[in-house]
Amino acid sequence: MTDSPAPAAPPARVDLAEAPDTVLAALAALRAHDAPTHGGRVLSYVYDPGVPELDELAAEAVRAMQPVNGLDPTTFGSVAALERDVLAFARDLLGGDEDTVGTVTSGGTESCLLAVQSARDTWLAARGLEPGQARPRLVAPVTVHAAFQKAAHLYGLELDLVPVAASGPAAGAVDAATIGARFAGGLADDVALVVVSAPSYPHAALDPVGQVAELAARAGLPLHVDACIGGFALPFWPDLPAWDLRVPGVTSISADLHKYAFAPKGASVLLHRDRDRQRAQYFATTRWPGYPVVNPTLLGSRSGGPLAASWAILRALGTGGLGTLADRARTATLALRDAVGGSSGGSSAATGIEGLRVVGTPAGPLLAVASDDDAPAERRVDPHLWADAVARRGWVLQAQPALTQPDGTRLPHTTHLTVTPVTASVLDDLLPVLTGAADEVRGLPRPDAGALLGTLPPLDAGRPLDSATAAALLEGIGLGGVGGVDGTGAARGVGPMAPLLALVEALPAALVERLLVELLARLVEPHTG
Numbered sequence: 001m002t003d004s005p006a007p008a009a010p011p012a013r014v015d016l017a018e019a020p021d022t023v024l025a026a027l028a029a030l031r032a033h034d035a036p037t038h039g040g041r042v043l044s045y046v047y048d049p050g051v052p053e054l055d056e057l058a059a060e061a062v063r064a065m066q067p068v069n070g071l072d073p074t075t076f077g078s079v080a081a082l083e084r085d086v087l088a089f090a091r092d093l094l095g096g097d098e099d100t101v102g103t104v105t106s107g108g109t110e111s112c113l114l115a116v117q118s119a120r121d122t123w124l125a126a127r128g129l130e131p132g133q134a135r136p137r138l139v140a141p142v143t144v145h146a147a148f149q150k151a152a153h154l155y156g157l158e159l160d161l162v163p164v165a166a167s168g169p170a171a172g173a174v175d176a177a178t179i180g181a182r183f184a185g186g187l188a189d190d191v192a193l194v195v196v197s198a199p200s201y202p203h204a205a206l207d208p209v210g211q212v213a214e215l216a217a218r219a220g221l222p223l224h225v226d227a228c229i230g231g232f233a234l235p236f237w238p239d240l241p242a243w244d245l246r247v248p249g250v251t252s253i254s255a256d257l258h259k260y261a262f263a264p265k266g267a268s269v270l271l272h273r274d275r276d277r278q279r280a281q282y283f284a285t286t287r288w289p290g291y292p293v294v295n296p297t298l299l300g301s302r303s304g305g306p307l308a309a310s311w312a313i314l315r316a317l318g319t320g321g322l323g324t325l326a327d328r329a330r331t332a333t334l335a336l337r338d339a340v341g342g343s344s345g346g347s348s349a350a351t352g353i354e355g356l357r358v359v360g361t362p363a364g365p366l367l368a369v370a371s372d373d374d375a376p377a378e379r380r381v382d383p384h385l386w387a388d389a390v391a392r393r394g395w396v397l398q399a400q401p402a403l404t405q406p407d408g409t410r411l412p413h414t415t416h417l418t419v420t421p422v423t424a425s426v427l428d429d430l431l432p433v434l435t436g437a438a439d440e441v442r443g444l445p446r447p448d449a450g451a452l453l454g455t456l457p458p459l460d461a462g463r464p465l466d467s468a469t470a471a472a473l474l475e476g477i478g479l480g481g482v483g484g485v486d487g488t489g490a491a492r493g494v495g496p497m498a499p500l501l502a503l504v505e506a507l508p509a510a511l512v513e514r515l516l517v518e519l520l521a522r523l524v525e526p527h528t529g
C-alpha cells in the first residue's frame, strides 16, 4: 500500500514457457503427496491452530509483504514497525521489562545460533581476544536442542553436555547442582554461556531455570533459556515455577513464532535482557566498496513475510486468543498423557496403555513415550514399532533414538508427540489408534540392527567417506532408493522407522551422520535423463 505509484508504463510482455495455471497445478500435484499439514494427523513439524481464518490472515500478510526486503528497515519502515510490535508482545508475555530488547529471526535455530554468537563474542571481547584465539565452553544439558551443537560447531565453542535424570518423575530434566558443578569455583572462567530448556524438545522436560539461574549469576555467567517450543505455550500452563525473564539470572530467551504462535515457517524471537549483549549479535562492516552492512541476523536480504504473518496473528489473537489455543493443546496433551500412562512407579501406569509409559513429567504441549521397563518383556511395547503401527493407521509420530550420556547412563529410545490445538478435536479418532497399535505390537522385539551391520564392508574409521562409498553403503542396507519422487509425483518416504532408528543407534555416530547426509543430499540432486 505504501508502494509509491509508478508512472504508467506499457506492461512489458514476456513469453511464458508455461501458463501460470499449469505451473500451479503441477505444484498442487506435488503438495498432494505431502504429509497432511492440517487436521492433527502429523504430531511434529506442524502447528495447526485449527482456525482457518488465521491461515488466511497469515497468507494475506505474507502477500502484502512479498516484495519488501527486510534487509533495510530504514528503506522499508514497515519492517521496523512490525518487528517492534512483535518484540513488545513477546517481551510482555515472557516477563521482560523496558530494557528488554531483541530480534525477530528466521527460526529457532537462528535464534539459538545468535544467542551463542553474542555470548561468545562478549566473552572474547572481555578478554581482548579474536575468534580462534580461544575455545570457550558452552554448558548445557544433553537434551538441549541440536541447534546448540550446530552453534558450538560453527562458532568454535567446546560443548560441555551435562547428563540429565534417566528415570523417575524428573526424567529428562537436568539437576541444578549437576550443571552448576560444571562452572563452580574456578571453573567459570572459560564458560561463555549456560543454556537450559523450557521445555526440552526430546522429553518436554522443564529444566530448573530458577536454580540454574541463581548458580550462573553467582558465577557471573549469562544464562540462555531455550523456550523455542514452549515460549508461546508455557505462559498459559498452570502451576509452573518461573522459567522466563521473570527469573533474575536469565540473560536471554528464544521463542519460536512458527511453533505455538502458529506463524508460517520462518519466524522466531530472541530477547536479551541487556542491550549490549544484543548489540554483540549484530554484524556490521563498512570495509567493502558496497553499501554499509548492518545485519542483526545471519541473513542479508530477508523476507518480511513471516514477520508480517506473526504480527498479524498475534494482533488478531491477542494474549487471550493465544491462551485459548494453548488451553486446547493442553487439554489434548493431558488426555494423551492419561491414555498412555505415567512414568514407571507413577499412579497412572496401571490405567494407561500396557507396556508404554510417558517419560518424566512433561511441561507444555508435547511428550515422549518409552517402553515400560516395569512390565514383563512379553507385555512391553517398543515405542518405535508402536509409531510404525500408528503410521499404518494414518497418523505420524516421531521416533527418537536412545542416547548414552557422558556419565554412562542411557536415555531410552522414545516416540515424540507434539500436540497442537487441533489435536483436541481429533482425540476420539486418535486415542483408539494409539491403543490398537500398541495391541498389535505388544511383546514384539525391536528390530535387530546386528544383521544389517554384518553386511557392511570393513571401513577405515579414520578416513572420511566419499559420496560414492556412502551411497553404496546406503544401497547395502536397503536405503538406496529412499526419498525422491516417483513418476506420479508421490514422495517415497523412508518407510518403517523402527529398523532405521535401530541402525542409527547401532552404527558409530560419525558414520550414520555421513550416511544420513548422503541420503538427504541425493534427495535433491537434479535428475539426469
Ligand SMILES: *Cc1c(COP(=O)(O)O)cnc(C)c1O
Residues within 6 Å of the ligand: 107, 108, 109, 110, 112, 145, 147, 197, 199, 200, 201, 226, 227, 228, 229, 256, 268
Ligand atoms: C524447534 C526447536 C528449536 C529449533 O527451531 P527451528 O525453528 O526448528 O530451527 C530449538 N530449540 C527447541 C527447544 C525447539 O523445540
